[in-house]
Amino acid sequence: MISKVKNAMSNLVGGMMPHGHHHHHNHHAGGAQTCGPDGLPPRFPYGRPEFLELTPELLQYSTEHASRPVLTLKRGSRLPWRTGYAEVINAGKSMLNEDQACCEKLFVKKPSGKHRNSTLGLILGKNVSAFMFPSQDGTGIPLHFWGVFDGHAGSGAAIMASKLLHHLIKDRLGEICHLLENPSSAPPICLAKNGNPFQVESKKGASQEPEDPDAVCDSSVRFYMEKVVSLESLIMGVIETAFKQMDDLIEKEKASYAISGGCCALAAIHLMGKLYVANAGDSRAIIIRNKEVIPMTNEFTPESERQRLQYLGFLRPELLGNEFTHIEFPRRIQHSELGKKMLYRDHTMTGWAYKTIIEDDLKFPLIYGEGKKARVMATIGVTRGLGDHDLKVYNSNIYIKPFLSCVPEVKVYNLEENKHGPDDVLVMGTDGLWDVTTDRDVAEAVSTYLSCCDPSDPMRYTLAAQDLLMRSRGVLKERGWRLANDRLGSGDDITVFVIPLVGHETDT
């Protein structure tokens, strides 16, 4: 069964991958030779993260569902902060590995006149080489970015996000660069067009301006409530709005390119001594400090976001297309149960109560299923991420997108205020990792592995990532992929970053 899927796939991969026959081209400019279902070219060609430096042969090899080879950073390659990385393809659920990853060091700079909105301009234009090689003269505020993107229903959105999200974040930070350079003072509440703080002018004497009816005399202005906003929450806002911008960009570019599917997005940003971990989906990040787990994300699934989704369905029933009910029941209702009482809960409830079943309750529930099988409108198992703009309920005209959120939850960890040893790390992984390995097990495995490793080995974090990945993938036995305890391993794509929290002070 696995090999059958695999054979069908490898033929298709051969045709889809730009490397198969064109590996002498700049592959960022390539990939337009194959087209999506609407005859549009892909926005970016399929590939694996550039830092893996895969040859076409290795890229082809990476798609072997039967053997599921683990790809890691090559010995001799080096990511910022000595970051460790490992990935593996799924056991056959999709032809290509729909996970993507990104690890980059960038510099936040004031947008100069001609480079204003540079990334966006270049994304929309064709000046790809200039975009791919932004000036890296080492000036500006250093920013480190790690992202894992878990695609579904195609890899287009995940690839695009892995190529662009960090640039959007960097550009938006550039717009507030003058505030970042002065971290000791709180950001001004109001800015003039030139970016300077804007002060309402004194209106002593007769004013010609139309009066705000709520305005009070100037002397009392200072008694107005005025919230103090921290620089940290401004950076959080930048990240939140960059995710939204990324999502809007996918929607916009779908007019010109084939960008398939959607993706969960998990990003870690290091800026000015703090780590910002932003999560939209069911990937997960934990910090392991002195062998203890510090969770840095919550997952967003139909179960964890049930009440938000039900509330939207309740307030905007037209989005349910007369096919779904926002009320949750513990199972499907049979027609013969009309008039009986059944357990239910609505958007306000955490507990369950009985209600008399009416005709409307026979509709399919907006949220249905348990655990990994829970789905929104019988379609999707995650509730946050990027893309999915044309995702519809099967055989209907009902769009899923209004129920999905592209906004990440951002948690902040102050790296400078905490002491770390060489075995303290941030682990980021797609759900393939965490489905079969608990936070606790990951922490134990990483701590044990690193403590046995030569501290000066530059590969130690990659080896730890590889070890983690093997614990979730398992090994192929007669009865499928099995873990050491003989339980079923993850058949999903798996991507893992293991990022050390010290030792990068002199990192360039």
Add this chain to the structure above:
Amino acid sequence: MISKVKNAMSNLVGGMMPHGHHHHHNHHAGGAQTCGPDGLPPRFPYGRPEFLELTPELLQYSTEHASRPVLTLKRGSRLPWRTGYAEVINAGKSMLNEDQACCEKLFVKKPSGKHRNSTLGLILGKNVSAFMFPSQDGTGIPLHFWGVFDGHAGSGAAIMASKLLHHLIKDRLGEICHLLENPSSAPPICLAKNGNPFQVESKKGASQEPEDPDAVCDSSVRFYMEKVVSLESLIMGVIETAFKQMDDLIEKEKASYAISGGCCALAAIHLMGKLYVANAGDSRAIIIRNKEVIPMTNEFTPESERQRLQYLGFLRPELLGNEFTHIEFPRRIQHSELGKKMLYRDHTMTGWAYKTIIEDDLKFPLIYGEGKKARVMATIGVTRGLGDHDLKVYNSNIYIKPFLSCVPEVKVYNLEENKHGPDDVLVMGTDGLWDVTTDRDVAEAVSTYLSCCDPSDPMRYTLAAQDLLMRSRGVLKERGWRLANDRLGSGDDITVFVIPLVGHETDT
């Protein structure tokens, strides 16, 4: 200033209080002699909790804003579980004490034919004495109830809730009494009208019933997803829906009675070894176990519920009446700032970002102010509770109620699974207590106080409640009510329960 408010008040109290001249009447049937603004009689007359057994003179005395006497349970009185209680009126912000409290032991029973829906029937009818003295023959499942109700804009809703909420909960539990009596098996998902589990009948052979298009053949029915719902979550659902029922009842009875204002509601229910703490508003409950704090509630305020409120305003802008914007700004915007950039956050954001100010942003923000001064539409500082059905934005036709939720958050504490000493307690208090005393300080004060107290003194928990209350009220000095550290004491009504977690096994 305080005495001025007080003089105006005491005249009114004399007229409003049924006890002043009618204390020989059953005061539950009385109180109709004074009327609300629409000429309607009050649903229940003003008073203090019955267990305080106040004489008319003491009731009058309890309203002295100048001296703010602390009322406690009398020596010799006894509440279930030796519960301690203390209360004090505000420093002049309202004429009457708008807090109310309730402590009752009830018995959950199957509704018999003629008593079905007894409480509701009696509430709506006039058979008040029968309602106030339900059969207490000691059969049924014992239920203990404690409630604190912090009223605003009048005491009508708080009084009504303190008289009825526990009966609604008891009655709804009565409906599932046969399930409570069999706690080892999970509640059936579907019930027939007689309350028995309903099983979909086998449809072998030709069926005359109209077929559910989604129905599958019977043999596969058992493979359907079916969630297991615990008895605990069914009890949570009962409590959640009882709060909703209470709120609906207030709305309904406002047609016939004057029921002023709204109230925060905090209830603790002990049933079958577990403590269910349900909170709708800004009251707070903590368990103190071995001197450690276990928070049992979250507060619901414009700040804590900002995103829920903004989301509603975003999805239903008509509820904002063209006067308010759902977007939050750190301060009011001046007309002269149009076209400038200002910090903002919408319903999706936790951080802040800059946006260009447009005409629409000049509207007043839906959420405005900080901390205790934060308000929804410049009107109300709590976002959950009962009542408030006719509360409008000042001088407008915009209702606040759609933004308020009557649904409590319910937390469960398994009393039987934890070991407790005689100084381990549940503390419930209105915001007047917690505004000036932290959880930590409360825990220290109670632990210290109880450890110095004779363990056999039945008054020990009431004395601890009194001590707590004094720490928040302070003493009257030249410059107002002052705490031991000379900071300002709470000028609000304060109500405190201190409930021991052991020693009630033989409680009748």
